[in-house]
Amino acid sequence: MAIALARSVVVTQRAKRHRLWRRVGHGLTYLGLAVALVFFLGPFFWIVTTSLKGNEDFFAFPPVWIPLEPSLKHYAALFTRSSGARYFTNSMVLSTLSMVAALVVSLPTAYSIARWRFGGGLLSIFLLALRMLPAIALIIPIYIVYKLLGVTNNYLALIVIYTVLYLPFAVWLLVGFLRDFPVEIEEAAMIDGCSRLRALVQVVVPIIAPGMAVVALFAFIATWNEFLFAIVLTGIETKTMMVLVTSFTSGGTDMFYGEASASVVLGVLPAFAVAFMLQRYLVKGLALGGTRG
Amino acid sequence: MRMLGLTMKRKQWEPVAFASPSLLLIALVIVFPLAYSFYLSFQNFDLSVGPDYEFVGGKNYGEAIFRDPRFLGSVWNTAVIIAPSLVLELLLGLGIAMLLSRVLHGRPIITALLAIPAMVSPVMAAMAWRMMYGVKYGAINNLGRQLGILDVYFDWFSSPFVSILAVVLVDVWHNTPFMMLVLLAGLQSIPTELYEAARADGASAWQRFWSITLPLLKFTMAVGVMIRLIDLTKLFGLIFVLTFGGPGGSTETVAFTTYLMGFKDFRMSYAAALSYVIVGGVLVLTLVFFWMQRVREARAA
Numbered sequence: 230m231a232i233a234l235a236r237s238v239v240v241t242q243r244a245k246r247h248r249l250w251r252r253v254g255h256g257l258t259y260l261g262l263a264v265a266l267v268f269f270l271g272p273f274f275w276i277v278t279t280s281l282k283g284n285e286d287f288f289a290f291p292p293v294w295i296p297l298e299p300s301l302k303h304y305a306a307l308f309t310r311s312s313g314a315r316y317f318t319n320s321m322v323l324s325t326l327s328m329v330a331a332l333v334v335s336l337p338t339a340y341s342i343a344r345w346r347f348g349g350g351l352l353s354i355f356l357l358a359l360r361m362l363p364a365i366a367l368i369i370p371i372y373i374v375y376k377l378l379g380v381t382n383n384y385l386a387l388i389v390i391y392t393v394l395y396l397p398f399a400v401w402l403l404v405g406f407l408r409d410f411p412v413e414i415e416e417a418a419m420i421d422g423c424s425r426l427r428a429l430v431q432v433v434v435p436i437i438a439p440g441m442a443v444v445a446l447f448a449f450i451a452t453w454n455e456f457l458f459a460i461v462l463t464g465i466e467t468k469t470m471m472v473l474v475t476s477f478t479s480g481g482t483d484m485f486y487g488e489a490s491a492s493v494v495l496g497v498l499p500a501f502a503v504a505f506m507l508q509r510y511l512v513k514g515l516a517l518g519g520t521r522g
Numbered sequence: 523m524r525m526l527g528l529t530m531k532r533k534q535w536e537p538v539a540f541a542s543p544s545l546l547l548i549a550l551v552i553v554f555p556l557a558y559s560f561y562l563s564f565q566n567f568d569l570s571v572g573p574d575y576e577f578v579g580g581k582n583y584g585e586a587i588f589r590d591p592r593f594l595g596s597v598w599n600t601a602v603i604i605a606p607s608l609v610l611e612l613l614l615g616l617g618i619a620m621l622l623s624r625v626l627h628g629r630p631i632i633t634a635l636l637a638i639p640a641m642v643s644p645v646m647a648a649m650a651w652r653m654m655y656g657v658k659y660g661a662i663n664n665l666g667r668q669l670g671i672l673d674v675y676f677d678w679f680s681s682p683f684v685s686i687l688a689v690v691l692v693d694v695w696h697n698t699p700f701m702m703l704v705l706l707a708g709l710q711s712i713p714t715e716l717y718e719a720a721r722a723d724g725a726s727a728w729q730r731f732w733s734i735t736l737p738l739l740k741f742t743m744a745v746g747v748m749i750r751l752i753d754l755t756k757l758f759g760l761i762f763v764l765t766f767g768g769p770g771g772s773t774e775t776v777a778f779t780t781y782l783m784g785f786k787d788f789r790m791s792y793a794a795a796l797s798y799v800i801v802g803g804v805l806v807l808t809l810v811f812f813w814m815q816r817v818r819e820a821r822a823a
Contacts, residue, residue, distance in 0.1 A: 370555035454643030500641035
């Protein structure tokens with residue numbers, strides 16, 4: 230619009246200079262963003278190229294920035310020698326199941342808050358306060374209880390804790406989506422003889438499905454990324470990718486690079502997917518703690 | 523009349539029934555453990571000694587707040603890490619958000635690319651940066667040597683000062699994107715008419731920034747900083763992978779010290795007390811946060 234305005238005005242010497250400055254300004258804007266992109270994506274570049282290097286390339290100087298003969302042998306080693314396949318599957322299964330459980334449990338609660346203002350403002354504040362709660366305060370009693378019940382290193386016990394950790398966030402987001410949903414549609418369904426629950430499942434859910442997908446993806450990555458509960462409560466069978474990756478730190482500052490970088494690449498894959506798919510919701514999701522279990 | 527009574531009754535049980543599954547789970551898995559932990563913090567439960575324990579009153583809290591140099595040191599360390607991280611994340615986030623708001627082409631893709639670090643887990647972020655910092659094979663030392671800036675292999679975790687800087691840099695890398703996204707949303711909610719009017723009145727870019735952008739972005743900035751502040755008090759995964767608290771405990775944060783107390787020394791009661799001291803601190807910060815939100819809503823109304 231500013232350009233259109235400038236055109237309609239008689240082009241004076243001053244306007245010409247102004248346009249030159251604007252072009253310089255634009256150049257600087259893109260330059261600044263390019264620097265930011267290098268800083269924020271540089272480590273990913275280093276990790277991906279490192280994971281594809283042959284062993285002799287790690288030690289080369291000058292460093293090999295782009296491996297000329299990329300190989301997947303570190304991935305193969307990670308999957309066989311370090312049981313990476315098992316722990317990758319663990320992360321996938323835990324994240325998927327707790328995501329589904331969190332959605333199923335949180336939906337009726339969110340509905341109750343959105344439609345009937347259940348619990349007044351107090352419940353909403355309570356749920357938001359849970360987001361602020363330091364996880365370290367919860368892991369100590371949970372560890373003792375799980376130890377007493379003998380359910381450390383147990384998939385189901387992990388799914389329970391991850392589902393509940395994510396509930397406050399899921400309810401919060403879903404309330405927002407449900408408030409935007411017109412009451413008339415479900416009322417019409419109920420006049421036609423639908424029960425409240427059936428109206429929710431068969432009428433409301435299909436329409437707010439995109440919103441639920443947002444909640445689901447955030448839930449998935451929250452469990453995928455979670456570390457404190459995983460390091461304390463998992464054992465040799467139930468380890469997640471986050472726990473596996475820390476096992477490569479034992480070699481001092483120059484640890485075993487190949488498998489370590491391969492496991493980081495696999496560990497950050499969901500982050501890439503989510504950053505692109507959930508762009509519109511990133512602010513809300515991150516502010517509510519959607520990625521940090 | 524009777525029908526009305528029936529529907530009233532229905533309406534009374536339905537909200538409870540719908541809400542109860544998650545509330546029961548939250549009570550069982552979050553509220554009950556927290557209460558149990560509060561009870562434990564007044565006992566002397568120590569798993570390295572045995573399963574028996576007895577009531578010791580406020581002894582654990584007294585030790586934590588007045589006599590434990592390690593915990594008090596970790597409070598100091600946490601503050602030393604938080605302060606520069608917050609400042610850098612705010613300034614860099616604001617700078618990048620302002621650059622992004624000026625971009626005409628490709629803004630969504632650039633924003634998504636810049637947002638990726640924020641979606642990565644702290645453990646993975648720290649692991650990637652450990653390989654950046656690696657003494658002989660790390661990217662930074664090698665790039666520095668190649669460009670002739672560094673003439674020796676530099677150990678980024680040999681001194682407390684440099685270690686803290688290294689941790690701050692990783693946190694800035696990890697969380698500036700969040701600040702950037704929050705501030706970009708804030709910038710986009712400022713009506714462009716304001717800038718056009720100011721420009722017509724001959725205001726310079728600097729004046730527009732000081733008298734339009736900053737005042738209107740103030741609350742967004744405060745909210746972003748508060749959220750980061752509360753999250754930084756929980757700094758754990760980053761430390762676990764990057765330094766494990768070293769060198770000499772100089773990067774031990776409150777969450778990390780509590781973790782070591784509970785799961786290395788197995789002093790469960792004392793760790794529970796420490797965690798409640800942290801909860802107390804976070805509670806104060808959270809109340810400030812809610813108060814700020816209220817002020818903002820009051821102003822908006």
